[in-house]
Amino acid sequence: MIERNFLAQDVLTAEDVEMIHEASMELLEETGIEILHEEAREIFAENGARVEGEKVYLSRELVEEYVEKAPGSFTLHARNPENNVTVGGNNSVTAPGYGSPYVTDIENGRRDSVYEDYINFTKLAAASDHVDVLGGVLVEPKDIADEKRHAKMLYAGAKYSDKCLMGSALGKKKARDCFKMASMLFGEDEIIDDRALVISLISTTSPLKYDDRMLASLIEHAKYNQAVIIASLIMSGSTGPMSVAGTLTLQNVEVLAGIVLTQMINPGAPVVYGSASTITDMQTANLTVGSPAYVKFVGATAQLARYYDVPSRAGGSTTDSLMVDSQAGYESMMNFMTATNHGVNFILHSAGLLENYMTMSYEKFIIDDEILGMVDSYQQGIEVNEDTVAKELIAKVGPGGHYLAEAHTMQHMRDFRTPTISQRATYTSEEDLVSTVESANQKWKDIIADFEAPELDPEIDKKLVDYMENL
Amino acid sequence: MSKMENIVEEVIAGNVAGVAELTQELVDEGAKPSDIIKDGLVAGMDVVGGRFKKNEMFVPEVLIAAKSMHAGMDIVKPLLTDGESSSVGTVVIGTVEGDLHDIGKNLVAMMLEGAGFEVIDLGIDLPADEFVEAVKEHQPDVVGISALLTTTMPAMEETIKTLEEAGVRDQVKIMVGGAPVSQEFANEIGADGYAADGSTATDIAREFVN
Structure with a gap:
């Protein structure tokens, strides 16, 4: 969890935010949103929304009343309480890449991701000092049958780490299976109190739709006070207007409708305002995440979420690059750093991704972990006090002296972050020319070879396995 | 000029x-x-x-x-007289059951139309049977099957199987596409072609009808 000490200047003015808000209120009231789930429509109707066919229309009063009920921050619980995180306020909680059907490494190349990859990335995420939340679709284990996949994923996260977990957004049953298995980690068989044990990613279908499975999962999460991120991935120009402001408005309409639904079901239910919106590349019609437009969306999303006083999700160490190269490096740093500096509270896709969301790279995971470490250290800010200002020391050393042998230097030289793979040595010969990708390759193999899972009570382990096998 | x-x-x-x-x-x-x-x-x-x-x-x-x-x-x-045709060929296209995504599929349809194909767009969230009925009704040269979600990719295989069971599989060439789909996957499920984008889809459809 990155505890931020400062915030970049807002990308939108107060008037800009008002204009987007006003347009959103009118669209929610007059154009409405398609809700492809009967129970969800009933909940909307019972709480005062106008429902016609599959369309739901929300008045300004209703939106304001229910958005107001959503918490500004909440705690996500891990089986090791030291790993609990607060989503909201001055924190940026990180989770690795999510949902990619392919994996790659420099020796074996790009291939379908399988459960073994899922376990490997779980180990890398568990071993990272900077990744807070794992589980969910860390990578898509294509070799596991659909009816067991969600459970096997949760199990890997539970067994190989003691960090916070993501759940399932694919319908009611899978959501509940994940709640039950997460509860077992806390010595229970069912969610028994208000603690959020999982967080799940609910996606809208842009423009202006929510599908059946996502809504069923959203309802289940809200009922049991489990956390959801409600996110739009609008491709500006194809599934949204070809302007950042227009796409932000469309996103705002979609996400607010979802937030309202969670609060109608359970006032105070933990919910995050999410975005993965970006522009469509008009030469290829592809999604593009490595663009300056993308980071404008990231900053503006954080700002809009603050306007509604709910936590935000956007950004990540994302890139359009097909390989771990300079483009992957500069785009990932831009996207992750913008997310933290603009105050995004939950940063999914923080480590490993290539080709927007398509491929998880073992080497990129390690490089992104370095980025997270650097940004975390940067966000720790500058300590200013008599000791660090060091007026007496400066006077003592005087003009032309040096500080290398001073006690003050000895005392503080470990305050600064040491890189894990970045090169700082001087050139002596060709042998020094090891690329970050090669260093990262060695590093991930070492981490997996040396990995030790945190202890898990064998009885709990057995209960989890039994539950999973009986699905 | x-x-x-x-x-x-x-x-x-x-x-x-x-x-x-x-x-x-x-x-x-x-x-x-x-x-x-x-x-x-x-x-x-x-x-x-x-x-x-x-x-x-x-x-x-x-x-x-x-x-x-x-x-x-x-x-x-x-x-045009009876013997003449304005169309290079006919393509039936749609997104598989459980999947509501259609931007990529629409783009492919528009590119195909631009290249002179007659395109019958069946829409989204289509049970395999609807592909079968469309093949029987429109007698297309090509069937295009789309999916965006990894969870709906198995429905592509299901659709091809259903076309086989209905005895119409061999009347058409099948191409598949969508962000998570690959050439390898296309081969596995018995499709005739994989198109990564609209212009590749057009090239492949042209090859199929020639």
Whole structure:
């Protein structure tokens, strides 16, 4: 969890935010949103929304009343309480890449991701000092049958780490299976109190739709006070207007409708305002995440979420690059750093991704972990006090002296972050020319070879396995 | 520049009214409808397709060019004699059951239309049976199956199986596409082709009908 000490200047003015808000209120009231789930429509109707066919229309009063009920921050619980995180306020909680059907490494190349990859990335995420939340679709284990996949994923996260977990957004049953298995980690068989044990990613279908499975999962999460991120991935120009402001408005309409639904079901239910919106590349019609437009969306999303006083999700160490190269490096740093500096509270896709969301790279995971470490250290800010200002020391050393042998230097030289793979040595010969990708390759193999899972009570382990096998 | 060359230029420029006007003039002057299609309308779209592939044109420009071509087609199609056809071939296209995504599929459909194919777009969230019925009804040369979600990819295989069981699989060529789909996956499920984007889909469809 990155505890931020400062915030970049807002990308939108107060008037800009008002204009987007006003347009959103009118669209929610007059154009409405398609809700492809009967129970969800009933909940909307019972709480005062106008429902016609599959369309739901929300008045300004209703939106304001229910958005107001959503918490500004909440705690996500891990089986090791030291790993609990607060989503909201001055924190940026990180989770690795999510949902990619392919994996790659420099020796074996790009291939379908399988459960073994899922376990490997779980180990890398568990071993990272900077990744807070794992589980969910860390990578898509294509070799596991659909009816067991969600459970096997949760199990890997539970067994190989003691960090916070993501759940399932694919319908009611899978959501509940994940709640039950997460509860077992806390010595229970069912969610028994208000603690959020999982967080799940609910996606809208842009423009202006929510599908059946996502809504069923959203309802289940809200009922049991489990956390959801409600996110739009609008491709500006194809599934949204070809302007950042227009796409932000469309996103705002979609996400607010979802937030309202969670609060109608359970006032105070933990919910995050999410975005993965970006522009469509008009030469290829592809999604593009490595663009300056993308980071404008990231900053503006954080700002809009603050306007509604709910936590935000956007950004990540994302890139359009097909390989771990300079483009992957500069785009990932831009996207992750913008997310933290603009105050995004939950940063999914923080480590490993290539080709927007398509491929998880073992080497990129390690490089992104370095980025997270650097940004975390940067966000720790500058300590200013008599000791660090060091007026007496400066006077003592005087003009032309040096500080290398001073006690003050000895005392503080470990305050600064040491890189894990970045090169700082001087050139002596060709042998020094090891690329970050090669260093990262060695590093991930070492981490997996040396990995030790945190202890898990064998009885709990057995209960989890039994539950999973009986699905 | 001849009127025919003008049509080519106006299709490239996406001038809907201009293409319609020029087409009508040529028809009135007695030009053969099939020549107007081949040397004017489709010739213009061929240039557009080539430029798009070289990243020289943006997607919306391609779509407006296709729209202008159709403005001309609407005029000449009714004039074709029985033996003549305005269409290079017929494609039935749709997104599989459980998947509501259609932007990529729509783009492929529009590119195919731009290349002179007749496209029957079945829509989204389609049970395999609907593909079977469409094949029986429209007798297409090509069936395009789309999915965006990894969780709906198995439905592509299901769709192909259902076409096989219905005994219509061999009447058509099947191509698949969508962000998580790969050539390898296409091979595995027994598709005839995989298209990563709209212009590849057009190339493959052309190969299928030739």
